[in-house]
Amino acid sequence: MADYIGDDNNNTYIGTDEDDSMFGNGGNDRLLGGLGFDMLSGGLGDDKLDGGLDGDVLYGDEGNDRLLGGLGFDTLSGGLGDDKLDGEEDNDTLSGEEGDDVLRGGMGVDFLSGGLGNDSLDGGADDDMLYGDDGDDRLTGGAGFDSLYGGLGDDKLDSGADGGNLFGEDGDDVLLGGAGFDFLSGGLGNDRLNGGSDGDILQGDEGDDILRGGTGFDTLSGGLGADKLDGGSDDDALQGDDGDDVLLGGTGFDTLTGGLGADKLDGGSDNDSLQGDDGDDVLLGGTGFDWLTGGFGNDKLDGGSDNDTLQGDDGDDVLLGGTGLDILYGGFGNDKLDGGSDDDTLQGDDGDDVLLGKAGVDFLLGGQGNDRLDGGSEDDNLQGEDGNDVLIGGLGHDSLDGGLGTNVLDGGEGNDTLSSYLGQGTLIGGQGNDTYNVAYSSIVIDNYDTDEGFDVVVDAAPLSQMTGLSRFGDNLVIGNQNIMQITLKNYFLGASSRVDQFTFADSEALTNFVVGTNADDVVVGTSANDGLSGGLGTDSVSGGEGDDVYFVDSSTDTVSEKQNEGSDTVVSSVDFSLSANVERLIFQQHSKDVIGFGNGSDNSIIGSDGDNRLYGLEGNDSLEGGRGDDFLDGGAGNDTVSYASALLGVLINLKITAGQDTKWAGTDTLINIENIIGSNGDDILIGNTGDNVFNGGYGNDSMNGGLGNDLLVGGLGLDSFAFNTSLGQSNIDTISDFSVADDTIRLEDAVFTALTPGALTKSAFKIIGNGGLEDADDHVLYDTAAGTLLYDADGNGAVEAQAFAIIGTGLALTAMDFVVV
Numbered sequence: 001m002a003d004y005i006g007d008d009n010n011n012t013y014i015g016t017d018e019d020d021s022m023f024g025n026g027g028n029d030r031l032l033g034g035l036g037f038d039m040l041s042g043g044l045g046d047d048k049l050d051g052g053l054d055g056d057v058l059y060g061d062e063g064n065d066r067l068l069g070g071l072g073f074d075t076l077s078g079g080l081g082d083d084k085l086d087g088e089e090d091n092d093t094l095s096g097e098e099g100d101d102v103l104r105g106g107m108g109v110d111f112l113s114g115g116l117g118n119d120s121l122d123g124g125a126d127d128d129m130l131y132g133d134d135g136d137d138r139l140t141g142g143a144g145f146d147s148l149y150g151g152l153g154d155d156k157l158d159s160g161a162d163g164g165n166l167f168g169e170d171g172d173d174v175l176l177g178g179a180g181f182d183f184l185s186g187g188l189g190n191d192r193l194n195g196g197s198d199g200d201i202l203q204g205d206e207g208d209d210i211l212r213g214g215t216g217f218d219t220l221s222g223g224l225g226a227d228k229l230d231g232g233s234d235d236d237a238l239q240g241d242d243g244d245d246v247l248l249g250g251t252g253f254d255t256l257t258g259g260l261g262a263d264k265l266d267g268g269s270d271n272d273s274l275q276g277d278d279g280d281d282v283l284l285g286g287t288g289f290d291w292l293t294g295g296f297g298n299d300k301l302d303g304g305s306d307n308d309t310l311q312g313d314d315g316d317d318v319l320l321g322g323t324g325l326d327i328l329y330g331g332f333g334n335d336k337l338d339g340g341s342d343d344d345t346l347q348g349d350d351g352d353d354v355l356l357g358k359a360g361v362d363f364l365l366g367g368q369g370n371d372r373l374d375g376g377s378e379d380d381n382l383q384g385e386d387g388n389d390v391l392i393g394g395l396g397h398d399s400l401d402g403g404l405g406t407n408v409l410d411g412g413e414g415n416d417t418l419s420s421y422l423g424q425g426t427l428i429g430g431q432g433n434d435t436y437n438v439a440y441s442s443i444v445i446d447n448y449d450t451d452e453g454f455d456v457v458v459d460a461a462p463l464s465q466m467t468g469l470s471r472f473g474d475n476l477v478i479g480n481q482n483i484m485q486i487t488l489k490n491y492f493l494g495a496s497s498r499v500d501q502f503t504f505a506d507s508e509a510l511t512n513f514v515v516g517t518n519a520d521d522v523v524v525g526t527s528a529n530d531g532l533s534g535g536l537g538t539d540s541v542s543g544g545e546g547d548d549v550y551f552v553d554s555s556t557d558t559v560s561e562k563q564n565e566g567s568d569t570v571v572s573s574v575d576f577s578l579s580a581n582v583e584r585l586i587f588q589q590h591s592k593d594v595i596g597f598g599n600g601s602d603n604s605i606i607g608s609d610g611d612n613r614l615y616g617l618e619g620n621d622s623l624e625g626g627r628g629d630d631f632l633d634g635g636a637g638n639d640t641v642s643y644a645s646a647l648l649g650v651l652i653n654l655k656i657t658a659g660q661d662t663k664w665a666g667t668d669t670l671i672n673i674e675n676i677i678g679s680n681g682d683d684i685l686i687g688n689t690g691d692n693v694f695n696g697g698y699g700n701d702s703m704n705g706g707l708g709n710d711l712l713v714g715g716l717g718l719d720s721f722a723f724n725t726s727l728g729q730s731n732i733d734t735i736s737d738f739s740v741a742d743d744t745i746r747l748e749d750a751v752f753t754a755l756t757p758g759a760l761t762k763s764a765f766k767i768i769g770n771g772g773l774e775d776a777d778d779h780v781l782y783d784t785a786a787g788t789l790l791y792d793a794d795g796n797g798a799v800e801a802q803a804f805a806i807i808g809t810g811l812a813l814t815a816m817d818f819v820v821v
Contacts, residue, residue: 002015002016002018002020002021003020003021003022003023004020004021004022004023004031005023005025006022006023006024006025006026006027006029006043007025007026007027008025008026008027008044009026009027010027010028010029010030010045011024011025011027011029011030012029012030012031012032013029013030013031013032014032014034015031015033015034015035015036015038015052016034016035016036017035017036018035018036019036019037019038019039020033020034020036020038021038021039021040022038022039022040022041023041023043024040024041024043024044024045024047025043025044026043026044027043027044027045028045028046028047028063029042029043029045029047029048030047031047031049031050032050032052033049033050033051033052033053033056033070034052034053035052035053035054036053036054037054037055037056037057037072038051038052038054038056038057039056039057039059040056040057040058040059041058041059041061042059042060042061042063042065042079043061043062044061044062044063045062045063046063046064046065046081047060047061047065047066048065048066048067048068049065049066049067049068050067050068050070051067051070051072051074051076052070052071053070053071053072054071054072055072055073055074055075055090056069056070056072056074056075057074057075058074058075058076058077059077059079060076060077060078060079060083060085061079061080062079062080062081063079063081064081064082064083064099065078065079065081065083065084066083066084066085066086067083067084067085067086067094068086068088069085069086069087069088069089069092069094069106070088070089071088071089071090072089072090073090073091073092073108074087074088074090074092074093075092075093075094075095076092076093076094076095076103077094077095077097078095078096078097078098078099078101078103078115079097079098080097080098080099081098081099082099082100082101082117083096083097083101083102084101084102084103084104085102085103085104086103086104086106087103087104087105087106087108087110087112087124088106088107089106089107089108090107090108091108091109091110092105092106092108092110092111093110093111093112094110094111094112094113094121095112095113095115096112096113096115096117096119096121097115097116098116098117099115099116099117100117100118100119100135101114101115101117101119101120102119102120102121102122103119103120103121103122103130104121104122104124105121105122105123105124105125105126105128105130105142106124106125107124107125107126108124108125108126109126109127109128109144110123110124110126110128110129111128111129112128112129112130112131112139113130113131113133114130114132114133114134114135114137114139114151115133115134116133116134116135117134117135118135118136118137118153119132119133119135119137119138120137120138120139120140121137121138121139121140121148122139122140122142123139123140123141123144123146123148123160124142124143125142125143125144126143126144127144127145127146128141128142128144128146128147129146129147129148129149130146130147130148130149130157131149131151132148132149132150132151132153132155132157133151133152134151134152134153135151135152135153136153136154136155136171137150137151137153137155137156138155138156138157138158139155139156139157139158139166140157140158140160141157141158141159141160141162141164141166141178142160142161143160143161143162144161144162144164145162145163145164145180146159146160146162146164146165147164147165147166147167148164148165148166148167149167149169150166150167150168150169150170150171150173150175150187151169151170151171152169152170152171153170153171154171154172154173154189155168155169155171155173155174156173156174156175156176157173157174157175157176157184158175158176158178159176159177159178159180159182159196160178161178161179161180162179162180163177163178163179163180163181163182163198163200164177164180164182164183165182165183165185166182166183166184166185166193167185167187168185168186168187168189168191168193168205169187169188170187170188170189171187171188171189172189172190172191172207173186173187173189173191173192174191174192174193174194175191175192175193175194175202176194176196177193177194177195177196177197177200177202177214178196178197179196179198180197180198181198181199181200182195182196182198182200182201183201183203184200184201184202184203184211185203185205186203186204186205186207186209186211186223187205188205188206188207189206189207190207190208190209190225191204191205191207191209191210192209192210192211192212193209193210193211193212193220194211194212194214195212195213195216195218195220195232196214196215197214197215197216198216199216199218199219199234200213200214200216200218200219201218201219201220201221202218202219202220202221202229203220203221203223204220204221204222204223204225204227204229205223205224206223206224206225207223207224207225208225208226208227208243209222209223209225209227209228210227210228210229210230211227211228211229211230211238212229212232213229213230213231213232213234213236213238213250214232214233215232215233215234216232216233216234217234217235217236217252218231218232218234218236218237219236219237219238220236220237220238220239220247221238221239221241222238222239222240222243222245222247222259223241223242224241224242224243225242225243226243226244226245226261227240227241227243227245227246228245228246228247228248229245229246229247229248230248230250231247231248231249231250231252231254231256231268232250232251233250233251233252234251234252235252235253235254236249236250236252236254236255237254237255237256238254238257238265239256239257239259240256240257240258240259240261240263240265241259241260242259242260242261243259243260243261244261244262244263244279245258245259245261245263245264246263246264246265247263247264247265247266247274248266248268249265249266249267249268249270249272249274249286250268250269251268251269251270252268252269252270253270253271253272253288254267254268254270254272254273255272255273255274256272256273256274256275256283257274257275257277258274258275258276258277258279258281258283258295259277259278260277260278260279261278261279262279262280262281262297263276263279263281263282264281264283264284265281265283265284266284266286267283267285267286267288267290267292267304268286268287269286269287269288270287270288271288271289271290272285272286272288272290272291273290273291273292274290274291274292274293274301275292275293275295276293276294276295276297276299276301277295277296278295278296278297279295279296279297280297280298280299280315281294281295281297281300282299282300282302283299283300283301283302283310284302284304285301285302285303285304285306285308285310285322286304286305287304287305287306288304288305289306289307289308289324290303290304290306290308290309291308291309291311292308292309292310292311293310293311293313294310294312294313294314294315294317294319294331295313295314296313296314296315297314297315298315298316298333299312299313299315299317299318300317300318300319300320301317301318301319301320302320302322303319303320303321303322303324303326303340304323305322305323305324306323306324307324307325307326308321308322308324308326308327309326309327309328309329310326310327310328310329310337311328311329311331312328312329312330312331312333312335312337313332314331314332314333315331315332315333316333316334316335316351317330317331317333317335317336318335318336318338319335319336319337319346320338320340321337321338321339321340321342321344321346322340322341323340323341323342324340324341324342325342325343325344326339326340326342326344326345327344327345327347328344328345328346328347329347329349330346330347330348330349330350330351330353330355330367331349331350332350333351334351334352334353334369335348335349335351335353335354336353336354336355336356337353337354337355337356338356338358339355339356339357339358339360339362339364339376340358340359340360341358341359341360342359342360343360343361343362344357344358344360344362344363345362345363345364345365346362346363346364346365346373347364347367348365348366348367348369348371348373349367349368350367350368350369351367351368351369352369352370352371352387353366353367353369353371353372354371354372354374355371355372355373355374356374356376357373357374357375357376357380357382357394358376358377359376359377359378360376360377360378361378361379361380361396362375362376362378362380362381363380363381364380364381364382364383364391365383365385366382366383366384366385366386366387366389366391366403367385367386367387368385368386368387369386369387370387370388370389370405371384371387371389371390372389372390372391372392373390373391373392374392375391375392375393375394375396375398375400375412376394376395377394377395377396378395378396379396379397379398379414380393380394380398380399381398381399382398382399382400382401383400383401383403384401384402384403384404384405384407384423385403385404386403386405387403387404387405388405388406388407389402389403389405389407389408390407390408390410391407391408391409391410392410392412393409393410393411393412393414393416393430394412394413395412395413395414396413396414397414397415397416397432398411398412398414398416399416399417399419400416400417400418400419401418401419401420401421402419402420402423402425403422403423404422404423405423405424405425406423406424406425407420407423407424407425407426408425408426408428409425409426409427409428410428410430411428411429411430411432411434412430412431413430413431414430414431414432415433415434415435415453416429416430416432416434416435417435417437418434418435418436418437419436419438420436420437420438420439420441420443421437421438421439421440421441422440422441423441424441424442424443424484425443425444426443426444426445426446427443427444427445427446428446428447428448429445429446429447429453429455430449431449431450431453432449432453433453433455433456434447434449434453434455434456435455435456435457435458436455436456436457436458436499437458437460438457438458438460438486439459439460439461440460440461440484441484442484442485442486442487443486443487444487444489445457445486445487445488445489445499446489446490446497447488447489447497447498447499448489448490448496448497449496449497450496454500454501455498455499455500455501456499456501456503456509457486457488457499457501457502457503458503459486459502459503459504459505460505461480461504461505462504462505462506462586462589463504463506463549463569463571463586464506464571464586464587464588464589464606465480465588465589465590466478466479466480466504466551466571466588467479467480467573467588467590468533468551468553468571468573469513469515469531469532469533469551470515470533470535471492471515471535472487474489474490474491474492474493474497475487475488475489475490475491475492476491476492476513476515478502488513491513502531504549506586507549507569508529508547508567509529510529510530510531510549511528511529511530511546512525512526512528512529512530513530513531513532514526514530514531514532514533515532515533515535516533516534516535516537516539516541517535517536517537518535518536518537519535519536519537520537520538520539521534521535521537521539521540521541522539522540522541522542523539523540523541523542524541524542524544525541525542525543525544525546525548526544526545526546527544527546528545528546529546529547529548529566530543530544530546530548531548531549531551532548532549532550533550533551533553534552534557536553536554537554538554538556538557539554539557539558540557540558540560541557541558541559541560542559542560542561543559543561543565543566543568544562544565545565545566546565546566547566547567547568547569548561548566548568548569549568549569549570549571550568550569550570550571550582551571551572552570552571552572552573552574552576553572553573553574555576558579559578559579559582560579561579561580561581561582562581563580563581565581567583567584568581568582568583568584569582569583569584569585569586570582570584570585571586571587571588572585572586572587572588572591572594572596573587573588573590573591574591574594575594575595575596576594576596576597577596577597577599578596578597578598578599578603579599580599580600580601581599581601582599582601583601583602583603583604584603584604584605585598585604585605585606586605586606587606587607587608587612588608589608589609589626590608590609591608591609591610592608592610593608593610593611593612593613593628594607594608594610594612594613595612595613595614595615596612596613596614596615597615597617598615598616598617598618598619598621598635599617599618600617600618600619601618601619602620602621602637603616603617603619603621603622604621604622604624605621605622605623605624606624606626607623607624607625607626607628607630608626608628609626609627609628610626610628611628611629611630611666612625612626612628612630612631613630613631613633614630614631614632614633615633615635616633616634616635616637616639616672617635617636618635618636618637619636619637620637620638620640621634621635621637621639621640622639622640622641622642622677623639623640623641623642623673624641624642624643624644624645625641625665625666626645626665626666627665627666628666629659629666629667629668630666630668631668631669631671632669632670632671632673633671633672634671634672634673634674635672636672638674638675639672639673639674639675640673640674640675640676640677640693641668641670641673641675641676641677642676642677643662643665643676643677643678643679643683644677644678644679644680644697645679646664646665646679646680646681647664647679647681648663648664648679648681648682649663649664649678649679649681649682649683649684649699650662650663650664650665650678650679650681650683650684651683651684652670652676652678652683652684652685652686653686654670654673654674654676654687654688654690654692654706655686655687655688655706656670657669657670657671664679664681665679674690674691674693675693675694676692676693676694676695677695677697678694678695678696678697678699678701678715679697679698679699680697680698680699681698681699682699682700682701682702682717683696683697683699683701683702684701684702685701685702685703685704686703686704686706687704687705687707687708687710688706688707689706689707689708690707690708691709691710691711692705692706692708692710693710693711693713694710694711694712694713695713695715696713696714696715696717696719697715697716698715698716698717699715699716699717700717700718700719701714701717701720702719702720702722703719703720703721703722704721704722704723704724705721705733706725707725707726707730708730708731709730709731709733709734710733710734711733711734711736712733712734712735712736713735713736713737714735714737714738714739714743715737717742718742718743718744719739719742719743719744720743720744720745721733721735721738721743721744721745721746721805722746722748722821723745723746723747723748723751723752723804723805724748724750724751725751726751727751727791727802727803727804728802729803731804732803732804732805732806733804733805733806734805734807735805735806735807735808736808738807738808738811740811740812740813740814740817743817744817744819745789745805745807745817745818745819746818746819746820746821747760747780747818747819747821748820748821749820749821752779752780752791752820753793754779754793754794754795755779755780755820756820757820757821758819758820759815759816759818759819759820760815760816760818760819760820761777761815762814762815763777763778764777764778764779764780765778765779765780765781765782765813765814765815765818766778766780766781766782767781767782767784767813768781768782768783768784769784769785776794776795776796777795778792778795778796779791779792779793779795780792780815780818781801782807782811782813784809784810784811785809786806786809787806787807787808787809787810787811788803788805788806788807789803789804789805789806789807790802790803790804791804
């Protein structure tokens, strides 16, 4: 071991093979440690220190020094001055301290700290840790997975090969990721981060930063400030955070989130997901199947090419679908949606929105608010929903439905369908063959059409809810009992303004309307299907040929029809008797108690909601009383009572000729009635001694034809058919639609005496064909060839079996289809 102490001259000392101490003091000294753990201090002057072998400690002190660690775990400190430190091999610790220093770690896991000044640090090989500290420093990791910290100042950090962790910290820094997986954090200041190749994480932190992902699957986060993020190639995730940021996805399937601030997001190519979040953002999908969400703020979304989904969310947004099959949702706010080309779906949601379908077969849904929908070209579907909306079909065969509110529907060119079931407003068909669907609403139909297309009005309401026809100027008004009306604008002005066909829910299509005045008129129809009204006064109305509908408001009005001039209907608000050759009488539903008479033909008479007295007279008539307590007399002929409009199931017994409680259709009196049509509910229908026809309709119905050869139609549902009258050839019922899966036959033990109450035993049932009976237990027989049910009291054929029902051939009938009561 030796100690070397220099003077103010330029000294050169070479150590021994042991642990030496060398102090250069003044002058430009050269100190060589050699073997052993040496301590070298340059002192004043520009010194050169070489630790040699083993682990040494080198202090440059003052001056511009050069320190070489050599082999071993060395510690190098530059001190004052612009120093150059080289750790060389093994794991070294280098500290530049004051001055503009150059530090090279060399081989091994090194720790480098630049200190004060503008320093240059190079980690060399292996996994190193570099601290720039104060000053504008340059840090290069070299080979290995390195950690670089810029510290104060405007620093440049380069991870080199293999990747690393880079922290710019304070100052306007430049961080370069290079090859391998890198983590880059800009820290405070306006930083530039470049991930390089492979999958990197870039975090701008505070300041106006620029982040470039490069190649690989990168994650970029801008942090505070107005940042610019560029994902580069491959599938990247970009998040702007706070500030007005610019995010560029580049190639690959990218995810871009703007965060707070007015951001601009560009997905670039491939299938990207863009979310603006808070602020007035601009989102550009670019090519690929993109998903764009505006978030809060007044945003602009442009899907670009291919099939995109755009969602505006809150704020007054502008959505542009571009090319491709796009889906656009406006969200809250007053939005503008433009589908662009191809077949698009546009939904405005809340707010007063503007939806433009443009080219393609588009579906436009306004949502809540006062919206304007324009389908553009081709065959579009427009639905206004809530609010006072304007719907414009444009070119093509379009379907328009205004929904709720006071709406304006304009079909434009093409064969359009305009519907107003719940709202009110104006329907404009435009050119082409148009259809107007209306119901329970006040509507003005403006059908001016220069090409005189074939236009149709379809009213979903029945005739019983119409209150008549009237003329105001050149307009035809069709009244509705709900204080609503359908106005055919300029109907009487000429052919260009007329609809060609008008259909109610329960009538043939009317092709012409003739309306009288308030005086006593003679109104004559045409050979077409006319709708006729004499107006106020005592009128004489004749429809002529065709299936005509007469609207009558006075019992003194007369309706004249000749034989074989069509099937005609009278709609009346007062008592009325059908004249000859008129087939149907319908009382307006809102009318009070009315009296109606048929004629000698087969008539259909439908009462009001009041207490009606309906008389069919001669002919095979159908009577429907409605909701009140009705008196229904079929008169001569084979007559039917209908409860098809009853809200729930009814109980009807044709044996009772006094008033009977029908459960859901008032207390009715039925006289001279042979047949029943049930409701859509669960009906109980009981016949008399005649040959009755029952139709249960929907619901789980119970039918008992009584005596006579009855026809029973259960309809849909779980139906049951009862047999409790004496058997014989004049008492065989036909069940036309018996379902083995759903229906049941009920046999009364007082008639079928050989049977025991309860489920029919398997031994009591027998399917027969050409063979005979097998034993005395075979009482209920099904002839599959004839489709007949028979009862054999003794079970052995000694007494001939009696038929009691016809249910159809080839059924998979079993004892489980019968119940004995």
